[in-house]
Amino acid sequence: MKNLTLRQLRAFQAVAESESFTLAAERLHLTPAALSGLIKELENQLGVTLFDRNTRKVGLSAVGAEFHPLTERVLQDLDDAVSNITHLKEMRRGIVRLAAPEVMSCTLVPAAMAEFRERYPQVEVRFFDVPLEEVIERTARGEIDLGIAPGSVTNPEIDRVPFMRAPLWLAVPRKHALARRSKVAWEDVKGHTFISFFRGFAQWAPAQFGAQGGDLLPQDVLAVRRINTALSMAQAGFGFTACPVYARDLAAGFGLSLVRLIGPEVRREYALLLRKGHSPPPAVEALRDFLLSFSPAWAASFAKSKS
Incomplete structure (x- = not known):
């Protein structure tokens, strides 16, 4: 296979369309000498003459005329492929x-x-x-x-x-006294059953409690697997649960209010x-x-x- 380059093919196409080395060089932002060099390389590699040249005109040779539509197809297919990639990059599909x-x-x-x-x-x-x-x-x-x-x-x-990183807020029944507060401390939760649906809560939570982690971390923990289970059990009075603040509307569906949980603020x-x-x-x-x-x-x- 001949080692043709895109620069050679585009040079050939530009000369064929403009019928002028000068105009083609301007179109490709090349010097006439650089353009002539590309055409000469292409002709040498193919072993044929692609253009008939005289002092007044540059025209395609018989072989060049056969070669021209083939190069147009190759370059158009390449341009289409690049366009498709561009569309993908722009997230159009x-x-x-x-x-x-x-x-x-x-x-x-x-x-x-x-x-x-x-x-x-x-x-x-x-x-x-x-x-x-x-x-x-x-x-x-x-x-x-x-x-x-x-x-x-x-x-x-x-x-x-x-x-x-989302903070955990305490989910409590709307009629509970804690629901009327603007914020609740972990210390206030310690004496109640804490319903946790978080995977590995006992492993990752203590690091956010600092030096007092052991004293503030709820001792009576009821572990469940799903948030709906935790919210339902809190609604039924089995204890309190904590959930990310963005689950507010979900908690409201179980008749629960979310109250900011501090001392410290634990983020998931x-x-x-x-x-x-x-x-x-x-x-x-x-x-x-x-x-x-x-x-x-x-x-x-x-x-x-x-x-």
């Missing part, structure tokens, strides 16, 4: 597979997907609400483009990108998960970047208004 566990699935994800669709209507987001373990495993296998997960993830096949970190060592396509990058900017402001908006 594409498919993103997104997965998140329960709490994110019924709070952040619907709000984020709705706004993202307004900005990028040609990107299709296929969402999977699955358990946390499945989010991690499917992202690591490449079945999911973007996963959302709370807390730490130790899977070596995963790149973890923190994108949001959330991260985007991507498969390690794989460059995401533009549509995935678009959703990733959108979530990184959208989510913190979205979560903060709940803390600004009274629950």
